[in-house]
Amino acid sequence: MPVSPIPIPPVPRPLPELLPPGASGFAVVDLETTGTGQLCRIVEIALLLLSPEGELQQEWTTLINPGVPIPNAAVHGIDDALASTAPAFSDVAPELAGLLDGRVVVAHNLDRGCLPGQIRGPILRHHFWAAGSYHPELVVDLGDGIDTMPAPFLSLGKLCAARGITLTGEDAHTALGDTRALAALLRHGLPHLHPSRAAARVAGSASAARPASLRPRPSGLPQPAPPSHDWLPTTVTIPSTGGTIAFLGEDAHGWDFKVQKALEHAISLGLTPVPLDPAALADLMAVSSVFIDRPLMRRLRNAGTSVVESKAFLEAQSGQVLPGQRWGER
Template structure:
């Protein structure tokens, strides 16, 4: 799926901007302390409320800071301590819905607030942050203003308050700067908080020249296809609101280099209206895979995946392959990288003494084969030279099949036990490598088991509340076969009969493959897994093994913070 900044945005008029400024004893958030807080709440261009307080930092204020701010030690001596002021400013920041924190050089102020929260055991609310310094650098190029300091910008935008290194006055000046910057950005198409935060540079001339392409597009969910002057596809995306999303490509909110480059050659946009958001996501995936537009980075080559299997031999071994065959062997995946597939394979080899050699072994046909170093190390029973019988080896192969298709407990126990040993010996890098192998195995096993379970269902109908009614989908063998919205006042029985009758006829694929791109089935699984989704019809059974990889889903987030569905 492609990026959807601006799909569902908070209009700037609905945002409560808390414009904040801090005075401190120094520049280090960990070593210095807050001496004064000033904040102004602004909504719809109108000041609603102000908050200010001196803060007793509990440490001496350096002379140069007093010279800069005018705040002396005697002024803060009777001021409340940080643990009293902090809850008040956080309440001011969070008591309104759709609130954003605004500051000039926001990382400085946010850093001090976060450090104070950590110091006093208060959770940081993590509001969206708007940095007027970053915005000014994007909107006002060099030469338009002497620099981007608060005092310079306040004078440029005609602030009635001159910044003077006192928190409330500086916050008031920042209010004027924020308003001036928003006034500059509004004609460029920036109308939501999300778009405002995405601004890093003004739109190019080519972007501005193509804003008209969004005119007339429906405000409906669907897929959009950007084309060049010859009608060739350039980029495919999806949105809940086609007009708003396409318009965002030609505003300052669009800052991806490749997409800005694409704006120079776009000549048209083709909208494909979809009944539901799920249908839009699926159609986007299918079109990208089919047409492979040059400006799409993701999903262009779904065929370039890897699977881990056990070879269908008398003495099976783990192998990384690019296709799933109808050979009765277990498969886990798909993996988007060969390296991750190799990690999953290594997890099997760590837990079970499976062979790694590529000899074609047959029972009784091992003459002339010498056991390799893996067998000498005790990590393989050496069926190659007859040391291990076929029956004994079959037990290991069946254990691998069980871990791949059903119960992964034994494989997980083998890894977690060794990880604990390595960690106890302070061998953290080796423990992390083993953890990553286990996580890779579980990710692939979970994907295959979940997809295989849905792919085995010949017909399923599910529904859930949507913006205009009940989004209803027909899924057959893991493929989206139909999608429509049951609107209020419609006869549900007649609607369902019509939807099922017109749904695509879908046959089964080779297990665990669905009759669709794996990415499509994962989108469907995520939609079906939503708490609001309700099953209407299911032919057959839709089940996963009780002790499948799904039972260890938490471990799939271990390695490098990657998500379970890449």
């Protein structure tokens, strides 16, 4: 009887083989943001520059003033008061672009879309695009980059644990702590990584930019005070046939696969999809996540509008009462 060959585990590529010709090294990036969705705002960014062999060349980090209220300070410890004295992204954009130029961007969930609300690439690209209003000569192409997210999907903490790399509770949800862990993973070797075909490229005056006044996260940062407002439990009723429903997803257009499935279910219930308009609300508001942060969601929060997450809506029938949430004072 023939013996099945023993499978040979894949061998990680040497780090220089992950770089395209002409790339000067890696730029390991992580962000903390005001929530999920491609239009959320950055509140902290960290960057580790590595040589082609993975040696640390520079650490760069700063808090960012997002210019909007921060509803999720309990997640990353950065509240409105702490961010108020930090630079805006447009202030640091030229310096950051100069550091990225010629390097391959590395991030966890860079562009894979497996965790739609936390895709680093689109968030960073949108911020550079918005910074163009202040620096019209600055054009940033992040290249294709390297995404460390494996399949099946694993959070950074779980991936570190699987490789024997420590990501302490103090480091988790800090941009600098996550980039250090990610750099350690890169040096350790990850067999699922694919070589980059294009490093980041910058046109404009990034190379001549004056260093911005950075504001790194203070060490030993205390946990922020409990927020005065939060998502509170409430109930929503599924409209009967002919009722209206509006949706909000996490991509730049307010759409995603969760919304698509919710739309199909709404049509099966005889509901009428309508555009989301905070001034003329539909009978039911379904969102992919209450942690989405974008202008429309801020208006819903400020108005105390009751919403239901699409996952719960998918199990509902006409007339059913479901648990929902609304933003209000604790």
